[in-house]
Amino acid sequence: xxxxTLRILQLYPQDMNIYGDNGNALVLQQRAKWHGYxxxxxxxxxxxxxxxxxxxxxxxxxxxxxxxxxxxxxxxIKDTLRDLAExxxxxxxxxxxxxxFGKFFKTQDGHIIKGIGLLDMETHAGSERLIGNIIxxxxxxxxxxxxxxxxxxxxxxxxxxxxxxxxRGAGNNGQDDTEGARYKNIIGSxxxxxxLPKNPAIADYxxxxxxxxxxxxxxxxxxxxxxxxxxxEHALKRPR
Numbered sequence: 001x002x003x004x005t006l007r008i009l010q011l012y013p014q015d016m017n018i019y020g021d022n023g024n025a026l027v028l029q030q031r032a033k034w035h036g037y038x039x040x041x042x043x044x045x046x047x048x049x050x051x052x053x054x055x056x057x058x059x060x061x062x063x064x065x066x067x068x069x070x071x072x073x074x075x076x077i078k079d080t081l082r083d084l085a086e087x088x089x090x091x092x093x094x095x096x097x098x099x100x101f102g103k104f105f106k107t108q109d110g111h112i113i114k115g116i117g118l119l120d121m122e123t124h125a126g127s128e129r130l131i132g133n134i135i136x137x138x139x140x141x142x143x144x145x146x147x148x149x150x151x152x153x154x155x156x157x158x159x160x161x162x163x164x165x166x167x168r169g170a171g172n173n174g175q176d177d178t179e180g181a182r183y184k185n186i187i188g189s190x191x192x193x194x195x196l197p198k199n200p201a202i203a204d205y206x207x208x209x210x211x212x213x214x215x216x217x218x219x220x221x222x223x224x225x226x227x228x229x230x231x232x233e234h235a236l237k238r239p240r
Contacts, residue, residue, distance in 0.1 A: 004215055005038040006207070007051070011059035011097060012070045014045045019149060021060025021094050023194030024203075028056060031200065032207050035221045046073035050080055054089065055210040057081075061095025061150075061192065067105060067113050074100055078116035085118055090185040090209040092202070094195060098181070098188035099123040099152050108151070119181050119188060120157030126174075132240040134169025134191060136179040141201045143167070144179075145235045146191025154190075156181055163189055168240060185209050198231045 010025045025041060032039045042051050046069070062070075081101075085091065099105045102121040105113040129151045136144040144164055153173035156162060162172070163180025171179035172190070180189035187202065189195060196203040204220065211218040 003036060003038045005040060006032050006055045006210055007040045007042060007053055008056045009042045009044055009051060009054045011044050011057060013043050015066040015069050016060045016062040016096050018061045019192035020194040021192060024058050024092060024196045027196035027203050028206060031203050034223050035207060046070055050077055055214055056206050057089060057091040059093045059097030064107055067096050067100060071113055074116060081116060082118055085184055085186055088185050088213060090206045092206060093188045095150055095190050099154060101188060105152055119183055120159040121154055121181060123152040123154040125151045126153045130170035130174055132169060133238050135167040136164040137167050138164035145198045145232055146193040146195050148190045149192060150190050163187060198228060198235060200225055200228050
């Protein structure tokens with residue numbers, strides 16, 4: 001039987017790919033193959049034509065200059081992204097793109113980088129960076145392990161939930177013990193590392209959600225995650 005194909009789109013990999021966020025694309029690609037799917041890994045950069053029939057969207061972090069560089073293009077495709085989100089397309093958004101899927105990011109000098117407003121949240125640059133190993137607990141995914149490095153402090157509105165509760169680290173803002181955001185099948189997070197190699201449950205959620213939406217079913221393969229487990233055990237022992 002011909003393998004079914006999942007199309008994964010990475011947003012702005014030229015400008016929003018800091019601290020190894022491209023690893024999330026590689027993990028999704030490989031795990032989807034292990035689960036029995038063909039994979040088309042696509043990229044979208046400013047000025048490109050947005051591809052059709054996308055099953056998963058991922059995006060990474062970048063410096064303020066990178067966010068400024070993609071802002072106009074991101075705003076130009078906001079309706080397409082909103083339609084995909086409201087149609088339950090799974091998405092993983094890290095750091096910079098996480099911020100820009102909200103209402104805005106206000107820099108230290110008061111400059112506003114406008115977001116697309118898909119997530120009910122806003123981000124303000126703080127006076128110090130929130131840096132270090134972080135553990136967040138999620139009822140769905142268990143302990144989520146990663147590394148945060150951001151000056152932005154994100155505050156969630158009433159129509160978006162958090163990804164989880166911070167057990168160690170700062171999270172969205174260092175004040176309310178939230179980390180990340182959830183809306184429909186969107187996951188936003190500040191966790192680099194990259195995130196998915198140490199958190200395969202999130203990768204499999206994205207793949208299962210996409211496959212079920214596209215094909216009506218998902219039969220997982222049992223994957224040997226011994227190295228992911230070792231990486232998690234090692235990361236849990238590291239200091240903040």
